[in-house]
Amino acid sequence: MSKLLSVEHLSKHFLLSGGWFGPERRLDALTDINLSVEAGETLAIVGESGCGKTTLGRCIIAAQSTSEGRVVYHPTSGGDVELTALSKREIKPWRQDIRMIFQDPMSSLNPNMRVFDIVAEPLRIHRICKGRELEERVISTLEKVGIPAEAVGRYPHAFSGGQRQRIGIARALVLDPRLVIADEAVSALDVSIQAQVLNLLEDLKDEFGLTYIFISHDLGVVNYIADRVVVMYLGHVVENAPTEMLFEQPRHPYTELLLEALPIADPLRRKGRKKEVRGEIPYLGNRPAGCPFHTRCKYAEDVCRKDKPALRPINGTAQEAACHFAEKLELKGAYEDAPIGHGVEASLDASRRPHVHQSGGDGSTAEFARNLPE
Amino acid sequence: MAENPILTIKDMSVSFSSPDEADIEAVRQVDLTLTPGKTLALVGESGCGKSVTARAVLRLLDNNAEIRRGSIRFEPEGQAPTDIARLKPDSLPLRAIRGNQIAMIFQEPMSSLSPVHTIGDQIDEMMIIHEGLKPKAARERTVALLDQVGIPGARERADAYPFQLSGGLRQRAMIAMALACTPQILIADEPTTALDVTTQAQILDLLRQLQADFGMAMLFITHDLGVVAEIADEVAVMYLGDVVEQGSVYDVFARPSHPYTQALMNSIPKLARKADRVRLSPIKGTVPAPKDRPEGCAFTSRCPYAFEPCPTIRPAQTDVGNGHHARCHLLTRVPVEEPA
Ligand SMILES: Nc1ncnc2c1ncn2[C@@H]1O[C@H](COP(=O)(O)OP(=O)(O)OP(=O)(O)O)[C@@H](O)[C@H]1O
Ligand SMILES: Nc1ncnc2c1ncn2[C@@H]1O[C@H](COP(=O)(O)OP(=O)(O)OP(=O)(O)O)[C@@H](O)[C@H]1O
Ligand code: SF4
Ligand code: SF4
Ligand SMILES: [Mg+2]
Ligand SMILES: [Mg+2]
Numbered sequence A: 001m002s003k004l005l006s007v008e009h010l011s012k013h014f015l016l017s018g019g020w021f022g023p024e025r026r027l028d029a030l031t032d033i034n035l036s037v038e039a040g041e042t043l044a045i046v047g048e049s050g051c052g053k054t055t056l057g058r059c060i061i062a063a064q065s066t067s068e069g070r071v072v073y074h075p076t077s078g079g080d081v082e083l084t085a086l087s088k089r090e091i092k093p094w095r096q097d098i099r100m101i102f103q104d105p106m107s108s109l110n111p112n113m114r115v116f117d118i119v120a121e122p123l124r125i126h127r128i129c130k131g132r133e134l135e136e137r138v139i140s141t142l143e144k145v146g147i148p149a150e151a152v153g154r155y156p157h158a159f160s161g162g163q164r165q166r167i168g169i170a171r172a173l174v175l176d177p178r179l180v181i182a183d184e185a186v187s188a189l190d191v192s193i194q195a196q197v198l199n200l201l202e203d204l205k206d207e208f209g210l211t212y213i214f215i216s217h218d219l220g221v222v223n224y225i226a227d228r229v230v231v232m233y234l235g236h237v238v239e240n241a242p243t244e245m246l247f248e249q250p251r252h253p254y255t256e257l258l259l260e261a262l263p264i265a266d267p268l269r270r271k272g273r274k275k276e277v278r279g280e281i282p283y284l285g286n287r288p289a290g291c292p293f294h295t296r297c298k299y300a301e302d303v304c305r306k307d308k309p310a311l312r313p314i315n316g317t318a319q320e321a322a323c324h325f326a327e328k329l330e331l332k333g334a335y336e337d338a339p340i341g342h343g344v345e346a347s348l349d350a351s352r353r354p355h356v357h358q359s360g361g362d363g364s365t366a367e368f369a370r371n372l373p374e
Numbered sequence B: 001m002a003e004n005p006i007l008t009i010k011d012m013s014v015s016f017s018s019p020d021e022a023d024i025e026a027v028r029q030v031d032l033t034l035t036p037g038k039t040l041a042l043v044g045e046s047g048c049g050k051s052v053t054a055r056a057v058l059r060l061l062d063n064n065a066e067i068r069r070g071s072i073r074f075e076p077e078g079q080a081p082t083d084i085a086r087l088k089p090d091s092l093p094l095r096a097i098r099g100n101q102i103a104m105i106f107q108e109p110m111s112s113l114s115p116v117h118t119i120g121d122q123i124d125e126m127m128i129i130h131e132g133l134k135p136k137a138a139r140e141r142t143v144a145l146l147d148q149v150g151i152p153g154a155r156e157r158a159d160a161y162p163f164q165l166s167g168g169l170r171q172r173a174m175i176a177m178a179l180a181c182t183p184q185i186l187i188a189d190e191p192t193t194a195l196d197v198t199t200q201a202q203i204l205d206l207l208r209q210l211q212a213d214f215g216m217a218m219l220f221i222t223h224d225l226g227v228v229a230e231i232a233d234e235v236a237v238m239y240l241g242d243v244v245e246q247g248s249v250y251d252v253f254a255r256p257s258h259p260y261t262q263a264l265m266n267s268i269p270k271l272a273r274k275a276d277r278v279r280l281s282p283i284k285g286t287v288p289a290p291k292d293r294p295e296g297c298a299f300t301s302r303c304p305y306a307f308e309p310c311p312t313i314r315p316a317q318t319d320v321g322n323g324h325h326a327r328c329h330l331l332t333r334v335p336v337e338e339p340a
Helices: A053-060 A088-095 A115-125 A131-144 A149-153 A161-173 A191-208 A219-225 A243-248 A253-261 A302-306 A365-370 B050-057 B092-097 B119-131 B135-148 B167-178 B197-214 B225-231 B249-254 B259-267
Strands: A003-016 A025-038 A042-046 A068-073 A098-101 A179-183 A211-215 A228-233 A236-242 B007-018 B021-034 B039-043 B065-074 B102-105 B185-189 B217-222 B234-239 B242-248 B317-319 B325-327
Touching: A003 A053, A025 A042, A025 A053, A025 A211, A025 A236, A042 A053, A042 A219, A053 A098, A053 A179, A053 A211, A088 A098, A098 A161, A115 A131, A115 A149, A115 A161, A131 A149, A131 A161, A161 A191, A191 A219, A191 B259, A211 A219, A219 A243, A228 A243, A228 A253, A236 A243, A236 A253, A253 B197, B007 B050, B021 B039, B021 B050, B021 B065, B021 B217, B021 B234, B021 B242, B039 B050, B039 B225, B050 B065, B050 B185, B050 B217, B102 B167, B119 B135, B119 B167, B135 B167, B167 B197, B185 B197, B197 B217, B197 B225, B217 B225, B225 B249, B234 B249, B234 B259, B242 B249, B242 B259
Parallel strands: A042 A211, A042 A228, A098 A179, A179 A211, B039 B217, B039 B234, B102 B185, B185 B217
Antiparallel strands: A003 A025, A003 A068, A228 A236, B007 B021, B007 B065, B234 B242, B242 B325, B317 B325
């Protein structure tokens, strides 16, 4: 695989006015972010609300100025394009290659435009094509995402949430991009529709050879769709690892905390009362010195309050973490190895013990109904 | 069931009328039971009628809504039973129940906390109105309560306005307010949906702990099957106004008997390694509008097994064992002979 995009020492801060009398405050939304995206992979970015996921996405597509550092695009045609150094005019052609699907399908689609024009707009802005060619391209893109040609004259409000998200996807894909940044693209959808859109994203990826940056707070979905996961905390990358390694054994205590909090749709794996107090995420404006996570970390020691750990490969593997004790800690992963119902029951407290009734295969129609086809 | 139910909803339907459209039956002949110390989770996709069901229990529905049939029997220990469906929404007996014996945490926290009063004042007021406490005594209890729901620095935080609190703390303040009068039933409408997973885990812990301490019955509304698996004793699955399946959480997850429940479970990614990864099998199509719901089974238009009776005849509630029910014609169809 080859590198498609690199983010180098990227920082972004916002200056907030302190009101009438207060001093201006500085909010560090992103601090020294380093990561790269390989062509063809799905890279997930996860973390709690406010950790800087959307800001990072916006910095990459240059919808947001950066404070420090660079974003470099490596087009298939060769060469390096430093997106952060380009003027608005210079960056325009590269905007076709890197597209973003936004968090909220409702507010990102212009309610006064017909679906056809919403999807055609990027083609017109970039003067890619017009007339019949444009029409064909718009309609075929909409059909790929499952919006029938008859519906192109309608306005966004006449579509369901899932359909609106598809329209947003079509708008991103119509320019034939290389890299698509999907910001919580399925988060607002009902599970049955979410599953449709996830399958669609996978199919489109195969068909067009796309690369995804998949921003999400849902670790279950991330485990399903991503090849690699970047975990962010308070504007820092704290872990960056291949998906399976990260879920098997995280190397950063914050990742462990996220995995532990993830509810699993199986009452036999119910986690029960968690003993640790996790505390609140600190306000970005007064970020602690040392390790950004030390105020909530149950493994914190003195050094954590003084020295900031750097992101580094752990034991020479592809798994990177920013924790002083990453090699030593035995952190808990999320996969369940014990077969369900075996040995798990013993750990459930008596009042919540299951009383699953057993009546093995009875060959009834109902039994048949239990085995849904693909 | 060892304990007697405290709330029994039987055959309840809720309809909305509008001047220029046909009436919408948003909730259709629903049966639900709440038991002290137990949690019933109501799960289903957006618009299936979860919030309407919850609001009906407190008679907090909009003016154009009507409970057209059925009963909501509230029978706290040592008190004569009341049919809430028959009370006037603004009557005294209902106001004595609402907020006091049955409390609710709403889906939108900001809509139920007043932005212009401190959280302490809002909780004090509940105790002053319902229990006739003096302001000073009320404040003492408020601080104890804020402390119990895990708000650090409770005494100072009582003087905070809702906008000064993070989402997680605001949700805790809401829970404290709901618990102000030690209710026997707590209705929680998506109390964690807007929160981060870490905060969600804390709130679920908190609700479990409070339930253990107070022994209240809980109706927990969510669209997240993971959350159901974490918190519920019993689960009821709704689709387009119908409760299509209900039973103990272990039974329903182990043997989902309604095609919709099965499909829902196949729509969420399993937490598995790449080698064990299965492609999701989503439900085809989308939920029809309530006005397009067939007379028969609500799931007909999307069900892979739909057959002759489905669009026109409403399936009966069928017991599949151990108090686990589902509404599907497949469950009553005479088994077809299968080759040995
Ligand atoms: N234009 C802006 N001006 C000031 N602060 C901002 C601006 N945009 C973002 N921020 C702040 O930067 C931080 C990161 O925000 P961002 O939207 O990137 O978070 P996120 O990880 O996407 O969160 P969510 O999961 O809630 O979408 C937040 O504290 C946010 O308030
Ligand atoms: N005031 C009203 N007038 C007309 N229809 C209404 C009204 N309130 C709710 N409905 C309808 O009742 C149905 C059920 O709504 P409800 O709010 O209970 O859904 P829900 O299951 O809580 O969904 P969500 O998960 O999105 O909160 C919907 O079809 C909705 O459009
Ligand atoms: S460096 Fe210290 S505080 Fe930070 S995550 Fe590691 S153990 Fe915790
Ligand atoms: S009654 Fe018919 S349509 Fe409804 S779930 Fe059963 S098989 Fe499907
Ligand atoms: Mg965001
Ligand atoms: Mg609702």
